[in-house]
Amino acid sequence: MNRGAVVLIALVVACGTERYPAAPKLRAMSFAKSEWSEPVNLGPVVNSAAGEQNATLSPDELSLYFSSNRLGSLDIWVARRACIDADDPACAWQAPVILGPVINGPGADFAPNLSISIDGHLLFFSSVQPDGFGGPDIYVSRRADPNDDFGWEPAVNLGPDVNTATAENAPLYLQSAEDGMANLYFNRGINALQQADIYVAAVTRDGETRGPAEPVSELNVPNANDAAVTVRVDGRELMFWSTRAGGLGGVDLWVSTRQTVHDPWSPPVNLGTPLNSPFDDLTPNLSFDGRTLIFGSNRPGGSGGNDLWMSTRTPSGKEVP
């Protein structure tokens, strides 16, 4: 079967909702002088003794999608909260709920990513399906109501522009702040062979590919995994994890920037402490406002396996109110 080649979904693009900002401001964000805070474990309501990673925060920061193998196989879960004040107990994350059989099939399903800066109608994720192209492939699911975390329709394989016989993982959808076009970042290659490299494919705002994916060569090194991109909404800052030399031990988070979205990415720099540790620090996710980073780590102080951790920063020149 050729999922993704023949499926055309009539998508009703919702009129702008308050929950999903229609488009980011064109003005670049500035975090040049800010520092990341000491990471905080998201706590035992979200994290389990099994593994959690691949978080994606909805633009309103009220829904947290992530991967977990707490039930044995890798599945996609979502946690909700009523408000975002970290100091207010009423705003604490509620117990995560598994997304259910429409998204989670019998194989591994992981690395969810919500379409950010459009309208929250798309969910990209990695999945192992018998009718895929081989290994994990990238799929997209759509929903009519961007406020319904359980309204996802059956997922569609993105097709041969993105998926191949090897592994495709960790999709990141980003609509350009300048021209409204969209890109899908992901990594291709088997992690166990240190092959993963970062690729990008042009996609429509409905999540269909517009041509073959190409490697983002300035971010990749040979014989190491370069994986799980997160891009700031203004397209000028990008983070990923890598097993390249020069880290603090284990898998580390790296950052690259560019002056404009038309420039190549700068040589990646290790994010250093406190984001990185001698343990695995991986699958970063930047919030819509660029101030919050949620990532996976098996550093001490968690619930076991990889846990989700959070760090924050404030824009340059501004104080915490």
Add this chain to the structure above:
Amino acid sequence: MNRGAVVLIAVVAACGTERDRSVTGAWAAGGLSFDVAGYSDWSAPVNLGSVVNTPFVDSDPFISKDGLSLYFVAGQGRGGSGLRDIWVSQRASTDDPWGPPRNLGPTVNSAGQENSPTLSLDGHRLYFASNRTGAGGFGGFDLYVSRRRDKRDDFGWGAPVNLGSGVNTTADETDPAFFEDEATGTTILYFVSNRLGSDDIYASALQPDGTFGPVTPVAELNTPFNDAQPAIRRDGLEIFLSSDRPGTQGASDLWVATRASTADPWSAPMSLGSVVNSPPRPPGVEQSNDFRPALSFDGTALYFASALRPGNVSGMFDLWVTTRSKLKGPD
């Protein structure tokens, strides 16, 4: 390939550049999802005894998933059709002793040498290396696969097929080992080749069409010395090998490397130490070999071959086993 040769090595201090991290329950995008508990230390090895071991070469063990079939390679003297053949010993339960080994027969064994038998996890495929002559070989030892319909029939193997030019070269290819990643559906073939001179460990992913993809060296495990005979735990987080790298006591020792997740590089291999590896012999005489580790499915038994080890039935290679127990992990 330089198996079992007399090797005298000037020990050079190894450079400790890699981190040394304990195995945790981590997994990563595209990685696996096992909970990885710790294990106790390995016990003092036990000789498999004179039913299995002969006065001749007995080497290259592989233990089936159910622990009831022990595949290995026996040399001339035991009988068979060549210098080295694949044999199998069976037992009724893991508490029973091993029965008398039987030759796999002429469908699998050739007039040349066979070595390093390895079963797929589903039990339907037997991979091994052979330097047989005839059509389909690429030179030296090549990897072959034989299939059977009944995974309980150790003598039902079909005619071997060469794995092809994606894996095999004019150099030697030996020592197949498989990691079948249940989380991602990825199957990775590890094997050994001396295509660049010394033995090194390589990896290749099984493609959906049944062929093996591009071959890449596993750089973290290789040295300019001989690094060979990988055996990987089924969760992909621990790999055993034999090597004559600096730090070896004798001609070759068993080494182990770990990783926190399948996305991590392997740690620098560490020697399994003096409990498992044979004690050094006096300078100037032939040195002992510890060879071809084979891990049981549950990770608690490690079969291997030792030459010139105190307690050997033969003056050559005997089969030995060491065990460990699984420590309770976090709930």
